[in-house]
Amino acid sequence: MLEATVAVPVLVKNEVVGLAGIDFTLGALQNLAQINNSFTTLEPIIIANDGVIVSHKDSTRIGSLITENSFNNTGVNVLDSISSGATFSFSTHMTDEDRYYTFAPIYIGNSTTPWSVCVSVPYKEVLVTANKISKVSHVYALIC
Numbered sequence: 453m454l455e456a457t458v459a460v461p462v463l464v465k466n467e468v469v470g471l472a473g474i475d476f477t478l479g480a481l482q483n484l485a486q487i488n489n490s491f492t493t494l495e496p497i498i499i500a501n502d503g504v505i506v507s508h509k510d511s512t513r514i515g516s517l518i519t520e521n522s523f524n525n526t527g528v529n530v531l532d533s534i535s536s537g538a539t540f541s542f543s544t545h546m547t548d549e550d551r552y553y554t555f556a557p558i559y560i561g562n563s564t565t566p567w568s569v570c571v572s573v574p575y576k577e578v579l580v581t582a583n584k585i586s587k588v589s590h591v592y593a594l595i596c
Contacts, residue, residue, distance in 0.1 A: 501565040537566035
């Protein structure tokens, strides 16, 4: 089981007098990846600063590196972007369906090593609303 530590200095009159911290297993984060939502094909992923997957819908991926996903043709250095706390997105064509990935940093306290939350969704789901608006616009244009 993966584990993390959150620690902060205890300050009194701007002087460090101690350290408060907590160790926790990352099993609780795994529950986030199992959330029931209206996007049945949505895949939330939590990635540590070093690129290790700590929460994934597919529990066999936990502990592996996010770069094992073959993100080589995205034009984005995924590991560098995660470790620097960047927000970024890209599309892939790795499997039978095109997927859209978006990443955002997670900062815990005053940490200088951000983690990242990634949401992956099939591109066809991303385009559903846009396609509906387009169809309505075409009908409206024909009527007017």
